[in-house]
Amino acid sequence: MSRPRKTNEPDTNTLRVGLLGGWGGLDPWEAQDLAGVIVRNQCFETLYTRVDGKIVADPRYLAHELRLETIGINGMPRYSVRLVDDLFFCDGTAVQPEDIAASLQHVAPLRAVTKVNAAGGRRVQFNCVEPEVVLEPHLAQIWSVIGKRGAKNWVGTGPYAIVEETVAPAGKVLVLERNPHWNAGDRKQPSIERIEFWAYPLDADNKPTKLREALEQGEIDFTMMLSREVAKGLQGVRKVYQPGQSTAFLAFTCRRPWLRDPAVRRALSAAIDPWALARVCHDNPAAFAARGLLPPALAPTRRSLPNYGQDVAAKALEAVGDRPSSLRMLVVWGPRPYLPNPMGVAKVIAEQFGALGIGVIIQQPDTAEAFFEAVRRGEHDLILSGYIAETAEPIDFLTALLSSKRIPRRGTPMASTTNLGGYADPEMDRRLAAAQLDSAQLMAVNELFEDQRPLVPLMYGASVAVHSWRVQNFEMDPRGIPSFAELTLG
Numbered sequence: 001m002s003r004p005r006k007t008n009e010p011d012t013n014t015l016r017v018g019l020l021g022g023w024g025g026l027d028p029w030e031a032q033d034l035a036g037v038i039v040r041n042q043c044f045e046t047l048y049t050r051v052d053g054k055i056v057a058d059p060r061y062l063a064h065e066l067r068l069e070t071i072g073i074n075g076m077p078r079y080s081v082r083l084v085d086d087l088f089f090c091d092g093t094a095v096q097p098e099d100i101a102a103s104l105q106h107v108a109p110l111r112a113v114t115k116v117n118a119a120g121g122r123r124v125q126f127n128c129v130e131p132e133v134v135l136e137p138h139l140a141q142i143w144s145v146i147g148k149r150g151a152k153n154w155v156g157t158g159p160y161a162i163v164e165e166t167v168a169p170a171g172k173v174l175v176l177e178r179n180p181h182w183n184a185g186d187r188k189q190p191s192i193e194r195i196e197f198w199a200y201p202l203d204a205d206n207k208p209t210k211l212r213e214a215l216e217q218g219e220i221d222f223t224m225m226l227s228r229e230v231a232k233g234l235q236g237v238r239k240v241y242q243p244g245q246s247t248a249f250l251a252f253t254c255r256r257p258w259l260r261d262p263a264v265r266r267a268l269s270a271a272i273d274p275w276a277l278a279r280v281c282h283d284n285p286a287a288f289a290a291r292g293l294l295p296p297a298l299a300p301t302r303r304s305l306p307n308y309g310q311d312v313a314a315k316a317l318e319a320v321g322d323r324p325s326s327l328r329m330l331v332v333w334g335p336r337p338y339l340p341n342p343m344g345v346a347k348v349i350a351e352q353f354g355a356l357g358i359g360v361i362i363q364q365p366d367t368a369e370a371f372f373e374a375v376r377r378g379e380h381d382l383i384l385s386g387y388i389a390e391t392a393e394p395i396d397f398l399t400a401l402l403s404s405k406r407i408p409r410r411g412t413p414m415a416s417t418t419n420l421g422g423y424a425d426p427e428m429d430r431r432l433a434a435a436q437l438d439s440a441q442l443m444a445v446n447e448l449f450e451d452q453r454p455l456v457p458l459m460y461g462a463s464v465a466v467h468s469w470r471v472q473n474f475e476m477d478p479r480g481i482p483s484f485a486e487l488t489l490g
Contacts, residue, residue, distance in 0.1 A: 010218070010221070010489075012490075013192065013194055014195070015195045015196070015487065016221045017038075017196065017197045017222050017223065017484075018220035019197055019225060020200060020202070020223075021035075021202065021334050022168060022201070023165075023167060023197070024367055025165065025167045026162070028040055028043075028106075028145050028156065029103075029106035029107065029143055031143070032372070032418075034336070034337065034388070035225070037388075038224065038482060040142070041158075041482070042160040042195065043090070043161060043162055043176065044145035044157065045058070045061075045145060045156065045158045046058070046140060047061050047100070047146070048144075050140055050391060050392075057081070060185045061084060061087060062083065062084065063082045063084045063085075064082045066079045066081055066126070066136065066139075067080055067081075076128050076130070076131060077133070079125070080125045080126065081123065082122050083097060083100065083124070085122070087157070089147075089157055089181065090157065090158075090179040090181055090182070091161075092180075096122075097123060097124045099146065099148055100124045102148065103144075103145065103147055103148070107143060107144050108406070109406060110138040110139070112129075113128060113130050113133045114126040114127060114128045115127040134437075137436070140391075142479075142481070156179075157182070159182045159485035160177065160190070160485070161178070162176055163175050163177050168199065169201055170199050170200060170201050171199060172196055172197070173197055173199045174196070175194065177193065177195075178193055178194075191487070192485075198214070200214060202334065206343065208230060211225060212226065215234060215237055216234060221489075222466070222467040222468070222482070224337075224465050224466075226464055227335065227337075227340035227464065228241060228340075229282065229340065231466050237467060237469070238466070238467055238469060238471075241462055241463070241464055242462060242463040242476045242480055243287075243297065245297055245388060245462070245479070246337055247290060247387060247457050247460055248339040248384075248386035248457075248461060249290075249293070249384075249455045249457050250382055250384050250455060251382070251384075251385065251420045251454065252381070252454055252455060253381050254421050255422045258324055261320060262451060262452045263320050265453040265454065266316060266453045267316030267319075268313065268456075269453050269456045270309065271313035271353055272349060274458055276348055277289070277345050278290075280348055281340045281341045282340075288459045288461075289459055290457035290459050290460055292446070292457060293397075293449060294397060294398070295461075297389065298389060299394070310355050324381075325357075325358070326359035327353070327358060328360075328361045328382070329346060329350070329362050329380060329381070329383070329384060330363055330375065330384070331343060331346045331362060331364040333368050333370065336461070337461040337462065338460065338461030339461070342364070349384070350362060363380070375420050386458075387401055387418060388480060389480075394442055398432065398435070398442070401418060401455065402432060402445070402449065403432055404423070404424035404429050406418050406419035407424060408420065423455075428445070428449075432445060463480030469490070470490040471487055471488075472489070472490055473486055474487055
C-alpha cells in the first residue's frame with residue numbers, strides 16, 4: 001500500500017487523517033460508521049444547531065426560524081422557515097428551497113412526521129402529519145444536513161469541500177480543501193487548507209498494526225480509530241480520551257417469531273455476563289461493563305449490573321417452553337469505539353448461549369454497506385453492534401434505539417434508522433414522546449425497556465483521539481466528533 005511521503009518537514013497546510021479499514025464512499029445521509037461521520041462533519045451543516053445545550057436556528061441559513069403558518073381542517077399544523085439570500089454550496093451554486101426540501105427528504109425520522117416542500121419567498125414548508133410535532137430536534141440532528149450531488153462529488157455548505165474521493169481498501173481515499181464559499185459567521189475561517197484521509201487495513205490478526213506504525217513514524221497526524229488499549233502504548237503523540245459516549249449492545253430482531261415474546265428476550269438477556277464480555281476488550285472490565293442502556297456521560301443515575309447467570313436464564317427459558325436449536329448472529333463489520341474486538345465478544349456470547357443448549361451461527365460482513373443491507377433484510381436473530389451518542393441529551397439516545405420511527409427499511413437511509421432490531425411498541429413510542437417534553441419521564445422509558453428487553457447493553461465505549469504534536473487547538477467535541485476547521489498545524 002502506498003503511504004504519504006515521509007519527511008522531516010510535513011506540509012504545514014495539510015492535515016493527514018488515518019482511517020481503519022477501507023473507504024466505501026460517502027453518502028451524507030447514510031454515513032453511520034465513524035469515518036463517514038467525521039468526513040460529513042467537515043463538509044455539511046444543518047439548519048438548526050445545539051449551543052450550550054439549547055437548539056437554536058442558525059442565522060447563517062435562516063432569515064426566520066420555524067413559524068406556524070396555518071392549521072388545516074384536519075388539525076395538522078404547517079410550519080415554514082425562510083432562507084437567507086446569500087447562501088451557497090461549496091461549488092458556488094446558490095442554495096435554493098428545493099435543495100433544502102430534497103436534502104431533508106432523506107431523513108427518515110423527519111419524513112415520518114412531516115412532508116417537506118419548497119415554497120415562494122425562499123420558504124421551506126413542513127406539512128406535519130401529527131398534531132404535536134416538535135421539528136427543531138429533527139432539524140438539529142447530525143444527519144439532517146444540506147447537500148446535493150455535484151459534477152464529481154457531493155457538495156455541501158460546510159467549511160471543507162470534497163475534491164477527490166476513491167473507493168479503495170487502502171491508500172489515500174479522500175481529499176478535502178477549504179470551501180471558498182463557506183459563511184463562517186462568528187467562527188474563524190479554517191487555517192488548514194487541505195485534509196487527506198489515508199486508509200489502513202487490519203492485519204492478519206485483526207489488529208490495526210499499520211495505522212499504529214503510521215502514527216509512530218509521523219506519517220499520519222490524527223486518528224480516532226484506535227481503541228484505548230492500543231492508543232495507550234503509543235509514544236511521541238498526544239492521546240485524548242472521552243469516556244462514556246457510546247454503548248455496545250446485542251439487539252434481538254423482534255420481528256422473528258420466537259423473539260417477539262418479551263419473556264424470551266428477558267431469558268436470553270439473563271444468560272449474558274457483561275463482565276466477561278468487557279474483559280475481552282478491556283484491561284479494566286469494571287469500568288466498561290454496561291449497567292444500563294445509557295452510557296455514563298448521559299445516565300442520570302448509576303445502577304447496578306442486571307441480574308444474570310446461567311441458572312437464572314435456564315429457569316426463565318423453561319417457563320417459555322420450546323426453543324430453537326440455533327440462532328443467527330450478525331456482527332458489526334470491524335472494531336468500533338464501543339466494541340474494539342467484535343468477533344471476540346461474539347464468540348463469548350455464543351459460548352454463553354451454548355451453555356443453554358442454543359447454538360449461535362456467527363456472520364460478520366466485510367463492509368459497513370454489507371452489514372447495513374443485512375440489517376435491512378432482517379434475516380438474523382441477533383445483531384451485535386452499538387450506538388455512539390450524537391447529542392448530549394439522554395432522550396435522543398433512547399429514541400434512536402427504541403422508537404418505531406427508527407426501524408430500518410429498504411430504501412431508507414441507515415444513519416437515521418438506528419433501531420436495528422426493529423422493536424416497535426406503541427406504549428414505548430408514547431413514553432418517548434412524553435420524555436421529549438419532560439425529562440422526568442425518562443424513568444418510565446427505562447422501566448418499559450427493562451420489561452421489554454429489545455436489546456442487551458453489553459459495555460460502554462470511549463472516544464479516543466490520537467494526534468501528532470504539530471496538531472494544535474484540538475478539544476474533544478461532546479459528541480466525540482472532531483471539527484478540523486478549529487485546528488492549526490505547527
